[in-house]
Amino acid sequence: MTILNETYTLAGGVQIPKLGLGTWFIDDDKAADAVRAAIETGYRNIDTAQAYGNERGVGEGIRTCGVAREDLFVSTKLAAEIKDFDTAVAAIDESLAKLDIGYIDLMLIHAPQPWDDFRGSDYAEGNLQAWRALEGAHTAGKIRAIGVSNFVQSDLENILTHATVAPHVNQVLLHAGNTPAELLGFCQDRNILVQAYSPIAHGTLLDSRQITAIAEKYEVSVPQLCIRYALQLGTQPLPKTANPEHMRSNADVDFEISTEDMTALGTLDERDYGEHAAFPVYSGK
Structure with missing residues (x-):
């Protein structure tokens, strides 16, 4: 499982492990166990978000895992609804307090629009306000790297045009069967690492006959094929699981x-x- 020892280097010089653990839908009271199990398996990259409601549990897992904090990479996300500077500043400090791990390695704006208006109205100015708050926390050393999530090219161009610090990361829905090639190319040309959440499409790819046939050719599972696919694209996959056996398999x-x-x-x-498809990220609206 050599992938657990490999890293990408972000534009700002921060190293991020190539494989991470997603924690969406892992309850707060179960998150610490999942994080500890992942770290015991060899994972060093853990992803959470304010919207997941499990930052406290993730932080507990980090603090009690027995691995030095500086050897771990922890990401969280500013709630998609926050589109003003003061609220963003307060929310960043709230995440720092809930996690209680000293600093955050990477913090993202979770989406360019609030979830109830996903891919709807233009929140360009609100995103700049939220970004300014992230830049301030980055400069202050509270956050080592900053980025965005679910941003399309026009959203990224807005930040790139006005920002002092360009986004280090764009975390998007990317998996075999949904490869946003133009967006991926745009990010790679600007040294923005693309993180792939739901690399197995929240499990729906397990039922794909075409993907299953290719996996069988390599004598691997569908999740293993999909994670490898994301890695070979030069992206950083974040498969979600609380199952230690799946954690090991996903890294193989x-x-x-x-x-x-x-x-x-x-x-x-x-x-x-x-x-x-009830979730905005899967319906596109």
Whole structure:
């Protein structure tokens, strides 16, 4: 599981492990156990968010895992609804207090619009206000790297045009069957690392016959194939699980997908999210 020892270097010079643990839908009272299990397995990159409601539990897991804080990478996200400077400043400090781990390695604006208006109105000025708060916390040493999530090119251009610090990261929905190639290229050209949340599409890809057939060719599981796909794109996948066995399996991706199969996975359309389409990130609205 060599992937757990590999890192990317962000534009600001901060190193981030290539594989992380997502914690969406892990309850606060179960988050500490999940974090400890992941770290025991070898994970050093843990992702949470204000919206997940589990920052306290994630912080407890970090503090009690037995690994030095400086050897871990912890990300959280500013709630999507926060689009003014003062509220953002207060929310950043609240995350620092809930996590109680000294500092945050990476903090993102969770979405360019509030969730109840996702892909709706233009919040360009509100995003600049939130970004200014992140820049201030970054300058103060409270946060080592800053970025965004769910931002499309126009949202990124707004930040890039006005920011003092360019985003280090853009965390987006990316998986085999949903590969936003233009956005990925735009970010890579500007040295913005793309993080891939839901690299298995919240589990819906397990039912894909085409992806299953390719996985069988490599004698790996569908999750392993999908995580490897995201890695070979140069992105940083964040598979979510609280299951220690799945954590180990998800990190066992020391194989290479052929160029032909990468192209096949990249051109698939697998965006039927079923019951999960109720969430804005899967419905697009």
